[in-house]
Amino acid sequence: MNALVLPIALPLFTAAVLLLAPSRPLLQRWISFAGACVLAIAAVLVFVRVERDGILVLQLGGWPAPFGITLVADVLSAMLVVATAVVGLAVTLSSFSGVDPRREGFGYHGLIHVLLMGVSGAFLTGDLFNLYVWFEVMLVASFVLMALHRTRAQLEAAFKYVALNLIASSLFLTTLGLLYGGTGALNMAELATILPARENTAYETILAMLFLTAFGIKAAMFPLFFWLPASYHTPPAAVGAIFAGLLTKVGVYSMIRVFTLLFPGDPAMLYTLLLAQAGCTMIVGLVGALAQQDFRRILSFNLVGHLGYTTVGVALGTSAAMAGSIFYILHHIAAITNLYLISGIFLRLRHTTSLPELGSIFRERPLVAILAAIPVFSLAGVPPLSGFIGKLALVRGAFGAGAWWTGGIILAVSLLTLLSMARLWSESFWKTAPHEDKSRLPGVILLPIAFLSAITVAMTVAAGPLYQLAMKTSDQLLNPALYIDAVLKGGPQP
């Protein structure tokens, strides 16, 4: 099933073409955008085939499963690859409204595609060591993207980001060594036949805790999240958007994938801890957001807080809660990417995202305000937008699983989110700005924002089918035998 390799090979191909093409900005932007379009088509193709034929498997190089590297796409992977392509489209589209020339000269467009390749690779791989490699691809590209501009604030942020992520990577690698030493396997499907069948000893618990820590740093979960608000507000809006939309989600995805396959249901300590972490992440993130005075810092803290929502599902392990989390991940990718892109409008108009300096958008640029209202209120969870539906599904899932505390926290944190988004809205769009702004806004800056807002609206309108899809995904995740059979026994090959 060679189509599976397309979401990885296409961005690499685009990056190579970008390196070879003349470095004229407009040409580079068009190549980059065209590459993203082709990637989106390929992602949808993979998704449609997964929907139709079930789990797709590609044994790279023709080496059969536990020996070679396997690419696997179940509904979750395919859905997230489509989301990756959508974010890629929006971000490459946003480069038409202007990229800093120094950044563009240093291969900005190529790096975006390398990042997209890393993210798609992480979503598609069926091998844990390969997952580590994709993490590295992603991180190297993101390190460079973050530090390219070389202002003082960006270098400081990049340092924190690099240091913390390197610690997470080395922890992950150590865990893999321990895992391979103890089981002799790295293929996730094979591990799923070995580890759950064993009696639970200290070895399994240690592995689970190490995975939890390594992925916890990547996914910016409490108490390991502090690198994210310290760094995500410094790069340009488009880079912030792709980071916020995708990178932490890869951490969350890895948790879902590894925990459902390797540690289904036990050690119980893992799930208790994860649930507590999710709760703390939500509370700390949103309380932190209320204390901030900067548009992008508020977004960073909101991002952290909402990552709690996305892990409640795997922590509770029931079908409904998992479906709620998956729905929430999809909604959140579209909304948060959009909000970071919107912060680019403020940077363009006011050269700052500090809240006291902003305002007057609603009166002077109603179109911008209307487009921005969709992600702001969707994230806030105002009915009927997709954020509300996601939270509703999660709360129902939590109460259904008897997790009253978690359900209560989700409800309370929803209120805090509403408060934080209402403040963001009134300060940055509604109130009268302290200074007039005379700068013109290029219309093209609104295209990616309109695109993502349309996606959010589409998710709201098509919430029924999307939730069905999330249910199907969670059933697939909670029944690892499907995944194992597809990888090891050939499964339903087209």
Place this chain on the structure above:
Amino acid sequence: MTTTTSLILRTGARVLMPLLLLFGVFLLLRGHNAPGGGFAGGLVVAAAYILHFFAFGLDAARRALLTRPERLIGSGLLLAVGSGILPVLFGRPFLTSLWFDPASGIGTPMLFDLGVFLVVIGVVLIMAFTLAEE
């Protein structure tokens, strides 16, 4: 820069450069069944250009490379992806090794290795040249 480097270095570099380049290609070809390969070969070739730069200056080294290092990376990546795509055209899984003649070692793995070779040269030289400019 040329005036500041010693005669010994310049003469030595002139002799060593072709040897290093040949050795790099030798490592690349040898990598099929023995230690070596694109990565090691690429490093040796990049080292040859860095030596050239030490002896004759940055401009001379850039001229000797005949192309920009970015292009080496780009074409190397294309070669590597291409070597993976080639078996797909024959209906085999991505990255399957296809041999023109297994005994001679000519086949898609060699193409892949050649890609790695070019990428390594490009990456190392971009780093070295950029540091030299600072």
